[in-house]
Amino acid sequence: MNTKTNKYQIEVRGLSIEVIRKDIKNFYISVHPPNGQIRVSAPLRLDDDAIRMAIISRLGWIRKKQTEFTKQQRQSYREFVTGESHYFAGRRYRLDVTEQNCPPSVKVLNNTRIGLTVRPGTNRDKREAVFHAWYREQLRSQLPPLIEKYEAKMEVSVNETRIKKMKTLWGSCNINAKRIWLNLELAKKPKSCLIYVLVHEMTHLLERHHNDRFRELMDSFLPQWRTYRDQLNAAPLAHENWRY
Numbered sequence: 497m498n499t500k501t502n503k504y505q506i507e508v509r510g511l512s513i514e515v516i517r518k519d520i521k522n523f524y525i526s527v528h529p530p531n532g533q534i535r536v537s538a539p540l541r542l543d544d545d546a547i548r549m550a551i552i553s554r555l556g557w558i559r560k561k562q563t564e565f566t567k568q569q570r571q572s573y574r575e576f577v578t579g580e581s582h583y584f585a586g587r588r589y590r591l592d593v594t595e596q597n598c599p600p601s602v603k604v605l606n607n608t609r610i611g612l613t614v615r616p617g618t619n620r621d622k623r624e625a626v627f628h629a630w631y632r633e634q635l636r637s638q639l640p641p642l643i644e645k646y647e648a649k650m651e652v653s654v655n656e657t658r659i660k661k662m663k664t665l666w667g668s669c670n671i672n673a674k675r676i677w678l679n680l681e682l683a684k685k686p687k688s689c690l691i692y693v694l695v696h697e698m699t700h701l702l703e704r705h706h707n708d709r710f711r712e713l714m715d716s717f718l719p720q721w722r723t724y725r726d727q728l729n730a731a732p733l734a735h736e737n738w739r740y
Contacts, residue, residue, distance in 0.1 A: 502517055506544060511551075515547060520705055524707075532558075532561060537705070537706060576593065576624055583684035584631075585685075586684075593623070597615060597616065600612075600613055601613045635682060650702070652702060654676055654701075655674040656673070657676045658676070658678070666681070669701065671700060691718070692718065692728060695718045698717075
């Protein structure tokens with residue numbers, strides 16, 4: 497066992513597991529959507545045999561969570577044409593596409609329909625770009641009051657928030673720069689999901705690791721965070737793969 501290795505893969509009973517060994521007191525195991533990836537955070541004092549035994553003791557729970565993710569609803573590939581379903585703020589809308597010689601735009605028409613206006617001949621990728629620009633604008637507009645609220649509550653300061661498409665995470669935090677990144681996909685989810693991810697990342701400004709202190713802080717700042725997390729993980733998955 498090379499104790500200098502911080503992150504590596506092991507196999508237990510046919511399951512591939514990502515192990516992260518670091519200076520923590522307790523052992524943690526988590527299963528992530530969309531494909532039930534297993535991740536373990538283990539104290540440096542535990543060797544591989546101890547880690548394997550701990551994983552084996554949780555195999556029933558692991559397989560149950562993986563089954564739940566297998567059954568989870570997934571979005572199909574989108575062509576951005578009339579009649580498709582698209583999500584915004586936790587709701588599903590039918591897309592109406594209009595071609596006009598005017599600047600492209602996106603607008604919620606009513607409780608069931610979203611309108612996309614593009615110039616004649618606009619291809620699929622450019623339609624997606626218009627839609628994603630609108631998603632970014634909508635997500636960005638929600639951030640200032642949320643950040644102000646939780647900065648005061650948590651007594652931390654966020655220097656910058658940025659939004660981008662991320663293939664593996666809902667959010668991330670650069671602790672030194674106090675910069676938070678949010679996944680553009682959050683525009684599709686209920687506001688509670690955005691709040692959960694934002695508070696989660698802001699909590700990293702106080703505690704780097706996902707340990708007992710981190711969970712205690714989350715409990716104090718956002719008591720319902722587990723419910724919000726479950727909402728996020730139960731929401732329809734994008735065509736790409738995400739996890740949190």
